[in-house]
Amino acid sequence: MNDGFATRAIHAGQDPDPTTGSVIVPIHATSTYAQDGVGGLRGGYEYSRTGNPTRTALETCLASLEGGRHARAFASGMSATDAVLRSVLRPGDHLVIPDDAYGGTFRLVDKVLSQWGIEHTPVALSDVDAVRAAIRPNTKLLWVETPTNPLLNIADIAALATLAETAGAKLVVDNTFASPYLQNPLEFGADVVLHSTTKYIGGHSDVVGGALITSDDELAEQFAFIQNGAGAVPGPFDAWLTLRGLKTLAVRMDKHSDNAELITQALLDHPKVGAVLYPGLADHPGHHVAAKQMRRFGGMISFTVTGGEQAALDVCAKTRLFTLAESLGGVESLIEHPGKMTHASTAGSLLQVPADLVRVSVGIEDGADLVADLLQALD
16 A cells, blocks of 8 residues: 555545445454354454454554564563564573663563573663674674654664674564654664554553564464464454554544653753753754654753752652653653653663652643643643
8 A cells, every 4th residue: 555654544444344335344252263164264263362353453453554565463562572572582691781771571571581591781772882882693683763752862763773683683662662653664664663552553551552563474474373372462442442543543633742741841941951862853863763763853852950769759749731651652641750750660760760750741732831830830
C-alpha cells in the first residue's frame, strides 16, 4: 500500500466487514471457532489465543505503519519485550542495553534473565565506539531505545545496525517514545521494532498492550510461537481499542510535538530549571541524529530542578493539569519523578537516574494552559 501514513492508520487491515458492511472492525468476542470438519478452518482461525480477527486487523495495521512484513500483538509492552528476548537469546548469550534504559526493561534483564545465564552490559548508545567496545563474541542482541526513557538520549539506528550485522547480532529498537508516526527503525536497518502500544499508539490511557514488528520471516514465526505457547496476547477488546487509537495517531503526534516545543522554550527561560532534555533543541547532543531519523521530536520532556530531589518532588505535587502518574503518551498530560516511580528499579545500579529529574508526557490540551501550569508549579 503506497498511501500516506494517516490513510494507512485508518484503512490498513480495516476494510468494511464483508458480512455486514460494518465500517469499523468488529470486536470478535469469541474464544473458539466452528470448523467445517476436522481441520477445516474458516479464515484460519481455531482458538483466540492463537489468532483472532480483531487482533489480525491490528497487526496488519501496525506492520504497515512501521514498514514491516509482520506484526505480532501482545498483552503488554513487557510481554512483547520478554517475547523478543526469549526468541533471540539463550543461556550464555550476552546483550547490550542502554545505560539509561526503561526501568521495566532493566528489571527483566537484570533480575530475571540473569537467572538463566544471560549477561548484559549497559552502555551509552549515543557513543558508537563505546557500543563497539561492549560487544563480545557471545553478543546476540543490541537493545536500543531512541529517544531513551527518561533522559531523552538519541542513538544512531543506522550506525548501530551496521555494528549488529558485523557482530552477527540482532538490533531491536524500542520505538515507544517516538511512535511509528515520528520514526521507523526498520528503514534504518533494525531487525525488530518494539512498542508499548499502551502509550502513544493506544493514546487514551485506557488499554495495555505491546507489539513486535519485523520483516524477518523466521523471527516473526518465533514471535507467533511465543504468542501461542506463552499466551500473553491481547483480548479482542484490547486490540479494538488499540486499533481505534491508531486512527488518530498522526494528528495526535503533531499536537504532542507542538505543545512540547512550547513547553521546552518556557522551561529554558526559568531560573529554577537546570537542564532541559529534549532532542528538538539545537544544542541537544543527539539533535542532528534525531533530525535525520525522526520526522519531529515528540511529546516527552525531562528536566532537572534546582534544589535537588525535594524541589523536583514539589514540582510534581503542585501541577493542576499535569496529573501525577506513571505511563505516558495519552491525550492528557502527565508528570512524574522517575527516580521514585518508573525507574525505581534502577536505584543503586549504573542506570540510576538523577534525583532532581522530572519527566513530563505532554498531552494535547491547549499549549498555553500547559505552560502556565508548569510555571506556577515551579514558582
